[in-house]
Structure formats: C-alpha cells, structure tokens
Amino acid sequence: xxxxxxxxxxxxxxxxxxxxxxxxxxxxxGGVVCVIAFVLEPSxxxxxxxxxxxxxxxxxxxxxxxxxxxxxxxxxxxDDAPGWWSRFVATLTARPRSTVAGxxxxxxxxxxxTWYYTxxxxxxxxxxxRVAAVSEEPADDSTPAGLTDCYVDGERRTExxxxxxxxxxxxxxxSLPGDPPPRGHVTFLPVLHNPAATGSCVAAAEIVxxxxxxxxxxxxxxxxxxxxxxxxxxxxxxAVHVLAEVDQRHxxxxxxxxxxxxxxxxxx
Amino acid sequence: MATASRxxxxxxxxxxxxxxxxxxxxxxxxxxxxxxxxxxxxxxRVVIGMxxxxxxxxxxxxxxxxxxxxxxxxxWLGSYCGLNVVEQNLGTTQREGELQDxxxxxxxxxxxxxxDERKEDISFxxxxxxxxxxxxxxxxxGIESAADLRGKKVCAxxxxxxxxxxxxxxxxxxxxxxxxxxxxxxxLLAGTVDAVSTDQLLLYGYAEEFGGLQVLxxxxxxxxxxxxxxxxxxxxxxxxxxxxxxLQALIxxxxxxTFENNFPDxxxxxxxxxxxxxxxxxxxxxAEP
Numbered sequence: 302x303x304x305x306x307x308x309x310x311x312x313x314x315x316x317x318x319x320x321x322x323x324x325x326x327x328x329x330x331g332g333v334v335c336v337i338a339f340v341l342e343p344s345x346x347x348x349x350x351x352x353x354x355x356x357x358x359x360x361x362x363x364x365x366x367x368x369x370x371x372x373x374x375x376x377x378x379x380d381d382a383p384g385w386w387s388r389f390v391a392t393l394t395a396r397p398r399s400t401v402a403g404x405x406x407x408x409x410x411x412x413x414x415t416w417y418y419t420x421x422x423x424x425x426x427x428x429x430x431r432v433a434a435v436s437e438e439p440a441d442d443s444t445p446a447g448l449t450d451c452y453v454d455g456e457r458r459t460e461x462x463x464x465x466x467x468x469x470x471x472x473x474x475x476s477l478p479g480d481p482p483p484r485g486h487v488t489f490l491p492v493l494h495n496p497a498a499t500g501s502c503v504a505a506a507e508i509v510x511x512x513x514x515x516x517x518x519x520x521x522x523x524x525x526x527x528x529x530x531x532x533x534x535x536x537x538x539x540a541v542h543v544l545a546e547v548d549q550r551h552x553x554x555x556x557x558x559x560x561x562x563x564x565x566x567x568x569x
Numbered sequence: 570m571a572t573a574s575r576x577x578x579x580x581x582x583x584x585x586x587x588x589x590x591x592x593x594x595x596x597x598x599x600x601x602x603x604x605x606x607x608x609x610x611x612x613x614r615v616v617i618g619m620x621x622x623x624x625x626x627x628x629x630x631x632x633x634x635x636x637x638x639x640x641x642x643x644x645w646l647g648s649y650c651g652l653n654v655v656e657q658n659l660g661t662t663q664r665e666g667e668l669q670d671x672x673x674x675x676x677x678x679x680x681x682x683x684x685d686e687r688k689e690d691i692s693f694x695x696x697x698x699x700x701x702x703x704x705x706x707x708x709x710x711g712i713e714s715a716a717d718l719r720g721k722k723v724c725a726x727x728x729x730x731x732x733x734x735x736x737x738x739x740x741x742x743x744x745x746x747x748x749x750x751x752x753x754x755x756x757l758l759a760g761t762v763d764a765v766s767t768d769q770l771l772l773y774g775y776a777e778e779f780g781g782l783q784v785l786x787x788x789x790x791x792x793x794x795x796x797x798x799x800x801x802x803x804x805x806x807x808x809x810x811x812x813x814x815x816l817q818a819l820i821x822x823x824x825x826x827t828f829e830n831n832f833p834d835x836x837x838x839x840x841x842x843x844x845x846x847x848x849x850x851x852x853x854x855x856a857e858p
C-alpha cells in the first residue's frame with residue numbers, strides 16, 4: 302500500500318519533471334548547435350542550406366523520438382513486461398497511428414539527411430584541387446605546382462640595369478576534382494602575399510578568377526585578398542578549371558605577389 | 570485647381586529637398602573636429618611624428634624654423650581636425666615604435682612609405698604622395714647613370730625601404746648605411762660617399778637645398794613609394810576618416826599649391842600626386858589572413 306508519504310511515489314513524481322527537463326535540455330542544446338552551424342557555415346565558404354538541412358532533420362528526429370518515448374512511458378505503468386521491446390510493441394498496439402507517424406518522421410528525416418549529404422551538401426576540396434602555374438615562358442620542370450606560390454607580373458632590374466621583366470608566371474590554373482565537379486559553385490579563399498620588404502602590393506590588388514567550363518571561359522569574378530569568392534561552374538560535362546590572375550590597380554610594375562588558395566569548397 | 574495642386578506639389582518638393590539637404594549634407598566643421606578628436610582619442614592637441622632633415626618634405630633650419638610638404642600637411646591636418654599640432658622629431662628607425670608605444674606619437678607624417686611588411690605592425694591612411702627611388706650624386710662626379718655606380722659607395726638610411734631596394738636593384742655597388750638621409754647627404758657633400766639613393770622627391774629637395782648636387786633624371790627603379798599617414802595597427806575608422814581628409818586636400822587645390830611651394834619649378838606635381846582611386850590602403854576588418 303502506498304500513500305502520500307511513500308518515498309517510492311515521491312521519487313516517481315519527481316523523476317517525471319526531471320525527464321522532461323532532460324528532454325528539453327537535449328532538444329534546446331541540439332537546436333543551439335544547429336543555429337550556430339547555420340551562422341558559421343557561410344563564413345566557412347559553404348552553403349547555409351547544409352545547416353538548414355541539419356536543423357530540419359534534427360528537429361524531425363527529436364520530435365519523433367520524444368513523442369515515442371512519451372508514448373512508451375504512458376504505457377510503462379500498465380505493462381508488466383520488463384523488456385523495452387515489449388513496451389514498444391504494447392505502445393504500437395495501443396497507439397498505432399501516432400507511433401507509425403513518429404517512425405515515418407524519423408525515417409523521412411534520416412533519408413533526407415542522407416540524400417542531402419550525398420547529393421547536395423557542400424564539399425570541402427581544399428586538399429583535392431590541383432594548382433599549376435601558367436607561364437608565358439615555355440613550361441619548365443621548376444615551375445611551381447600544387448598549393449604553392451605563383452609570382453605574378455614581376456619586373457626586376459637585370460645585371461645590365463635594363464629592367465627586363467622576369468615574371469615567374471602570369472596565371473594559376475586551379476583544377477577542380479570531379480569530371481564534372483559534383484556541385485554548381487565553388488568558393489575559393491585566395492590570399493596574396495608580398496614576399497618583398499618593399500612595395501604596397503596586396504591592398505591594391507584584385508584577384509581575377511575565370512572559370513573555364515567545357516573549355517569555354519566564363520565571366521570572370523574579381524575579389525580582394527582574404528575574402529571568399531563564389532564562382533559559378535554549373536552546366537559542365539567534363540573537367541572544370543579556374544584561371545587566377547592578379548590585377549594591380551595602381552600599376553606598380555615592380556610588384557610581385559604570391560597567390561595561394563587557402564580554402565576551396567564545392568557547393569550548390 | 571490643377572495649378573493649386575501643382576503649387577502644393579512644388580512646395581512639398583522644395584521642403585523635402587531642404588530637409589534632405591540639411592540632413593544629408595557634408596558634416597559641419599565642428600562635427601569633423603569632434604569626430605577627429607574622438608577617433609584619435611585626444612583633446613585639443615595631436616602629437617605628430619615627423620622628420621626634420623628632409624628639405625622639401627620637412628626640414629628644420631638652424632634658426633629652428635620648419636618647412637616642407639609634410640610639415641605643411643601636418644599643420645593642414647591639425648586645422649582640419651581643430652587640433653594643435655605638437656611636432657615630434659623622429660628618425661627613420663623610430664617610426665613604427667612611436668606608433669606602437671601608448672605614450673608615443675598619435676600619427677606619423679614623415680615620408681613614410683606604405684609597405685605590406687610594415688602593415689603587419691601598423692596601418693596607413695593614404696597615400697597622399699607617390700614617388701620612385703632614384704640616385705643623387707655630386708654635380709662634378711662624372712656619374713651619369715646607374716651603370717657608372719659600379720664599385721662606388723652609395724648611401725641609404727637604415728631601416729628604410731630605400732636600403733632594401735638599393736641593394737636589390739643597383740648591382741656592384743658598395744652599400745653604406747647611415748641613420749638618416751641627412752647624414753648620407755652630408756657624407757656625399759664631404760666626399761665620403763659617391764652617391765645617395767632614396768626617393769626621387771627627397772633627393773630633389775636635398776639637391777635644391779644644398780647645391781652642387783644633382784639627381785640622375787632617368788634613373789628610377791623599384792616599387793612605387795607611396796607615402797601614407799602612419800596610424801595604430803588595424804584602426805580602420807581613423808584610416809577612413811584620414812582618407813576623406815586626404816581626398817579633400819587632393820581635390821581642393823591645396824595639394825598642388827603646397828607642392829609647388831615646396832619643390833623646384835621643374836617638377837610636375839602630376840607626377841607625384843596620387844589618384845583618388847589610390848586610396849585603398851585602409852585595413853580590411855573582414856579579410857582573413
């Protein structure tokens with residue numbers, strides 16, 4: 302026999318609000334993580350749709366799981382069977398519609414998430430792009446390759462003092478992974494560096510990025526050093542590359558800058 | 570009725586124009602003064618670091634009177650901001666340290682070339698002047714081109730961009746380093762060195778002041794030297810404010826007039842005047858390293 306002063310009953314009563322608070326805490330914490338991801342992802346040069354998909358799926362799963370747990374807890378007191386599976390079956394039998402709805406929600410959210418991450422999400426490809434210097438001079442084995450420096454538009458005085466240009470390269474060719482790449486846009490974070498102790502070459506420079514899709518150059522996109530640049534590359538049927546050049550707005554011919562792509566993300 | 574409506578419409582348009590004009594016009598002088606003092610964090614006076622040994626740019630004569638483009642520009646900026654200018658003499662090697670020191674100069678206006686390397690420690694507004702590096706020799710030296718400098722002693726100031734560019738661009742010379750270009754020029758006059766290399770504009774100032782010296786007119790090399798106002802590192806707001814001030818100086822006629830007052834007649838101000846579009850040096854708070 303139990304009464305108002307029974308310790309077991311008191312513990313059960315206090316356990317329910319604690320359980321609800323726990324659910325709520327998990328739900329809110331997950332939501333906060335999703336919102337933070339939603340805010341941070343664009344700054345990483347990725348699509349915020351990724352975070353929206355994550356948020357949507359998380360909410361769906363949380364709601365469905367929470368509903369399922371509540372249903373099971375409702376029937377827990379009526380069910381003498383000790384096993385979780387037995388209680389689940391009892392719940393399914395007693396409330397088939399709501400349980401099935403919960404399961405369908407979980408499955409739909411999980412399917413959507415799986416589809417999104419395999420077919421539409423942003424793909425960081427910083428380590429997968431191939432970078433090669435394009436020079437007006439004949440190709441040379443010593444030409445820099447990979448994520449490396451390309452000195453653009455240089456002029457250096459020779460021994461004879463004639464000021465002959467000795468540019469190491471005029472362009473970078475940045476090849477994207479995939480044939481064609483699996484997404485319709487690429488965002489680069491290009492960074493310029495002036496290796497010399499003289500000259501103000503970075504602030505006055507613009508990086509000109511020309512996507513070449515199916516061997517056809519498209520409209521160039523311009524941007525300053527250190528800012529992400531979004532380049533449309535959709536509609537191709539074969540490999541895509543981007544040509545990068547540096548435009549010195551103040552025409553200082555002695556400026557030589559290195560160009561490095563520090564981040565590359567494919568996205569829609 | 571139609572006329573009355575038209576009149577009402579015209580009256581309303583005029584009133585709206587007046588309201589918009591009063592609200593959207595340029596800042597008043599007192600607002601500019603207030604904003605400048607606030608951005609600099611000063612009251613009543615601003616300490617500006619400057620050279621004192623560069624004729625044409627900033628030169629302190631034996632009677633303690635000063636003159637030169639940088640000096641005039643500092644005074645003009647003080648007036649623009651409604652602040653008294655306190656002049657603080659600096660050597661070439663002291664400029665970054667003065668700006669980084671909390672008790673140091675608020676600004677540096679001292680033929681201070683904007684470079685990407687310096688921008689790692691301080692920031693620049695501007696440029697307000699542009700020139701290129703050249704070579705000055707004694708008029709009777711027989712040196713006519715950079716090729717004649719092979720094996721000769723050429724002097725530049727320590728910690729200056731001129732020193733780096735001289736070593737990089739003038740092959741076969743004996744490079745001599747001194748504390749400032751004033752010292753280099755004295756050594757050139759004394760015959761201790763054969764040439765001085767720095768910004769052509771400075772060299773024209775020295776040649777004009779001391780006589781017996783000439784700038785090799787066809788010898789220009791290295792990066793463009795863009796003179797900026799040195800400010801605290803990363804202070805984008807102050808930079809934008811000073812860029813607006815420089816723009817006023819450039820478009821108002823003050824810049825050309827002051828240039829002509831301080832440099833020889835045969836120099837064309839257009840060769841040294843920056844374009845409006847050159848004012849791109851302010852720090853970008855959103856750029857990633």
